[in-house]
Amino acid sequence: MNRVGVSVRGAPGHGPLSRFSGWKRRLRSAAMVCCTIGMVNLAVAQAVPSAGDAPSPMGPHERSVGEWLVRLQQASRVPSFVGTFVVTSATGAMSSARIWHVCEGDVQLERIEALSGIPRSIFRRNQSVVTFYPQARVAITDQRDAGGAFPNLLTANSSASIADHYVAKELGQSRVAGFDADVVYLKPRDDLRYGYRIWSERNTGLVIKTQTVDAKGAVLEQSAFSELQLNARVPAVKLTRMMERTEGYKVEKPSRVATTPAAEGWALSSEVPGFRSQSCYRHTADQSSGMVQWVFSDGLATVSLFMEPFDAHRHTAEGVAAMGATHTMTKRLPDAQGPWWVTAVGEVPPGTLKALASRLQRKP
């Protein structure tokens, strides 16, 4: 629980010294402002002045939520790693994938080979994502919104918002996938969201394990590296080439267009604490009846509201369903121009879905 001094943690506490200096060299050549712990803390001081206890350069120090988030996010810029990633949910579902990750300068490259389910390879170059389905010979290209996995997202604003709704409690140290990790619990301040236990690799901050925890302390979902090599050799050029190799594949794009809730005639009567509108899409597939997706986030948890015209044949069952941390809620919404069917999906307690869906209003 008692934190080791920040300046001490900046030094390689374990592991071969050559490895450490190796990645320092690469960092410098990439001219990145990150990863060395002192600088991260410096960034924290600038980015999150309101986030509570200012980092003292010496002596024991417990990080605030904002500091933790900056540290965790910066860690996605570790030069490279290779590992096996396992996701399990409380319902017993388990999935795993082999991960290759490399960061050069501002470019993050990732290759994910699914080890369970339908064979597929997912490549990510910053926000560009290509998913190859070798059996169907289909490749889907997509641009993701700048989610948290990417640099530059964590503005002082969103970080402060997270700090409004979560408290960081350090839980000590533990060992995961052969690495010493600091364990922190991001505890929700209300019952509209779940808590997250996070294992962060001591030297780099890389998140090597997370658990989603409900109010009773039960683990709803867990993601973890079962095996991990930091600073493994991952040739970025090779990953880029693999990502671009779409010959023989039918390349498809997801058919959705960005829009605004107002343009689609939707509004919320009042805000659900912490959950702010992130984006809105209209799905445009062949006969998909103009479904609108409105995305909310409190910085950690995300909720999607799907609105479509009510169809008595298909929309039979109102209610709530759960799969690990993910809940869905379906609801019929009466309207003068004909009823709507609302489906709320998110990694939040059912009450949050209900709160959002019940505030949904038609404002054409």
Place this chain on the structure above:
Amino acid sequence: MDTQIRVQSSAERCSALMDGQLPGNEVGAAIASMGVEAEGRDCWQVYHLIGDVLRSPDLALHGRDMALAQRVAAVIANEPVTQLVPTPVAQVQSEPSYIARPAANDGVFRWKMVAGWASFAAVAAVGWTMVSGIGPRSTTGPQLAQSAVPAVAPSQVLAVAAPVPAAAGAGEADASAPVMLRDARLDELLVAHRQAAGGAPMGGASGFLRNATFEGHGR
């Protein structure tokens, strides 16, 4: 003498067969001979009885019905051969609301964005636990999907649902009553949700990696 040797070897072969120690080329012959020789069959039964009793003494009380195989064979021989007629279509038509109901991931709903993932979501082991509400209607809802889907889209959907009693509370998922529902439509929306969500603002074991890995969620 000759018989004695034969029986002995038959018993040994039986023992070896049960232990999986009979060479592959002799397995067929051993089984064939046991099919015609009463001693062989008896030996097989007795050895299994011994094995059962060694594993659980309770089984000794029940013994073994030596004539069971013959009786089953006799019944099968006398069984009238019935023609198998595919009747599910008629059953589906008896409920008109089903007819108009397309498969959850049929063309009507199949967004291009999930074209490559629809089959994936359907096959993935997604189990939705009903928390509240959907229960009472689900006796018509999901079960309909079960009967209607093969008729409409035989190759795509694995919508399987268990009868879902309504949970009393609308609170947290009740782990003590894990009623699973598979719903391709929910899975599709989940895919769209994950795509738009981006991921929690953490690198490594979170957000994108989690979404990409969790095949149960169709990613």
